[in-house]
Amino acid sequence: MxxxxxxxxxxxxxxxxxxxxxxxxxxxxxxxxxxxxxxxxxxxxxxxxxxxxxxxxxxxxxxxxxxxxxxxxxxxxxxxxxxxxxxxxxxxxxxxxxxxxxxxxxxxxxxxxxxxxxxxxxxxxxxxxxxxxxxxxxxxxxxxxxxxxxxxxxxxxxxxxxxxxxxxxxxxxxxxxxxxxxxxxxRSNCRARHACELVLNGRIGKLKSMRVRIGYNNKIGPGPGWEPMPVPNDFDYDMWLGPAPRAAYHEKRCLYKFRFNLDYSGGQITNLGAHAIDIAQWGNGSSLTGPVEVEGIGAKWLPDGSLFNTALESTFRARYANGVELICESSGEAMGVRFEGTEGWIEFVLVGGKFRASSKSLENEIIGLDEIHLPVSNLERTFDNPGNFYADHVRNFLDCVITREDPLEPVEVGHRTASVCHLWNIAIKNIGKKLNWDPDKEKFTNDDSANSMCTRPTHDWS
Ligand SMILES: NC(=O)C1=CN([C@@H]2O[C@H](COP(=O)(O)OP(=O)(O)OC[C@H]3O[C@@H](n4cnc5c(N)ncnc54)[C@H](OP(=O)(O)O)[C@@H]3O)[C@@H](O)[C@H]2O)C=CC1
Ligand SMILES: O=C1CO[C@H](CO)[C@@H](O)[C@@H]1O
Missing domain, CATH: 3.40.50.720 (NAD(P)-binding Rossmann-like Domain)
Structure with missing residues (x-):
């Protein structure tokens, strides 16, 4: 039993x-x-x-x-x-x-x-x-x-x-x-899934807002006037740059630190947002869509000319068609997502995989047969022991390679999660403007300059 x-x-x-x-x-x-x-x-x-x-x-x-x-x-x-x-x-x-x-x-x-x-x-x-x-x-x-x-x-x-x-x-x-x-x-973590199922099944009443915390930049890069470095032997730098613009080599451009240069990534907003916002999207039932309004509230950057040009810290707000508000911010607290409803709250802290809620009984709540259930990658996992969920996520992929089914996070869902992160990055470059986003057409409807930030020229690397 x-x-x-x-x-x-x-x-x-x-x-x-x-x-x-x-x-x-x-x-x-x-x-x-x-x-x-x-x-x-x-x-x-x-x-x-x-x-x-x-x-x-x-x-x-x-x-x-x-x-x-x-x-x-x-x-x-x-x-x-x-x-x-x-x-x-x-x-x-x-x-x-x-x-x-x-x-x-x-x-x-x-x-x-x-x-x-x-x-x-x-x-x-x-x-x-x-x-x-x-x-x-x-x-x-x-x-x-x-x-x-x-x-x-x-x-x-x-x-x-x-x-x-x-x-x-x-x-x-x-x-x-x-x-x-x-x-x-x-998405392969049993507790994250439980949090989202509780929210989707109304256990905290009507969902009102989602608060996402991500960490600050965790590396230091050189400031304005930085000097290029010789490309190391045995490193194909042209192939590293690939579709990105040509740029003078510096070791802090590559090797993990690429995260903090907009030519290669979107800072912690995309790096960590791709985890935390992913869970917010899941719990909000918006994995295949996105918000309808976005707004940058504040941001800090390094001086112009620094090698790292992603936001050091920032705050972002968005609203979905169902009225749910998403508030995202950089924080010194562990990365997490807090769902707030009319009758309680639930928080999933990604670092350490902790589940917290307004009522202890939510941990043990059972989702009934006729309620909304989210997909699972490992049937053996329990709330008390979420296990090696990274390995489960990989196994889910391998199983789907065999069955040809869609895995837990197929291309459409990965795209939509990343999109919210990109909207955050665009919004903080437009502080003071409320940008209307059409998630079906994937376009801003009230700002052409914001639309021009949705794509970038790529280098012909081949
Ligand atoms: N799901 C998760 O929990 C995590 C996901 N990630 C993701 O993994 C990705 C890689 O990050 P991370 O491992 O930290 O980055 P690293 O810079 O540490 O590693 C990337 C590797 O890819 C190499 N590389 C770059 N371009 C090419 C190319 N054209 N062909 C072959 N190899 C290439 C790099 O070479 P070189 O050594 O010269 O730079 C480097 O060895 C990112 O998208 C990141 O977001 C990362 C950490 C955790
Ligand atoms: O995805 C990730 C998980 O956490 C790391 C930090 O601890 C990130 O840098 C990484 O990209």
């Missing part, structure tokens, strides 16, 4: 109508029999930095996965988020070879293909899917090319660099019948 919490997760899985996300159909991995090599899902990992090496390990630990190929423009260096850890192509290759050598008990393994040009991976017939763990300015281009090459895609968040990229990605992924999972892994 399932416990209360077991039962809730179980119901969530089986009754899912997947508000804003395709219903998952989780196939047991026994479908692969002995996981014979011919039945394995062959993966290429592109980008082996701060997140890429951990992602490769998560994929590798699935019995039915074979890492066939890896790609990075950097052979090896330190200076990523954890400055002293050496990452890049060579350390990743050592990790993969050692893993497979130990598994085969042969002592050696040399079966992983390496390259600094991701197109070499896309043209291989033996690759089923790619994990794109590269800076944000590459996500759209690599997704499009991977889909055209017939590969399924696990793409890191934020799915896009600009608002304009999303529809093209959706079109290409759907045209080629590919599975795409956005790596906003909190």
């Amino acid at each position: 399932p416990t209360k919490m077991d039962r809730r997760c179980f119901l969530g899985a089986t009754c899912s109508t997947a508000l804003g996300a395709g219903a998952p159909w989780v196939l047991p991995s026994t479908v692969f029999g002995q996981s014979s090599p011919s039945n394995r899902i062959n993966i290429g990992v592109i980008g082996l930095g701060t997140r890429g090496i951990p992602d490769m390990k998560v994929f590798m630990q699935n019995e039915d996965v074979q890492i066939r190929a890896i790609c990075d423009v950097n052979k090896a260096s330190g200076g990523y988020r954890d400055e002293s850890t050496v990452m890049g192509l060579e350390p990743a290759l050592r990790i993969a070879n050692q893993y497979y050598a130990e598994k085969q008990k042969s002592g050696t393994y040399n079966g992983v293909f390496t390259t600094s040009d991701f197109r070499d991976i896309l043209e291989r017939d033996d690759i089923d899917a790619v994990a794109l763990v590269v800076p944000d300015h590459w996500h759209a281009t690599m997704t499009r090319m991977a889909a055209e090459a017939g590969k399924d895609v696990f793409c890191q968040k934020p799915l896009t660099l600009t608002l304009g990229e999303g529809q093209e990605m959706i079109k290409t992924v759907r045209k080629h019948g590919r599975v795409l999972q956005t790596a906003s892994q909190y």
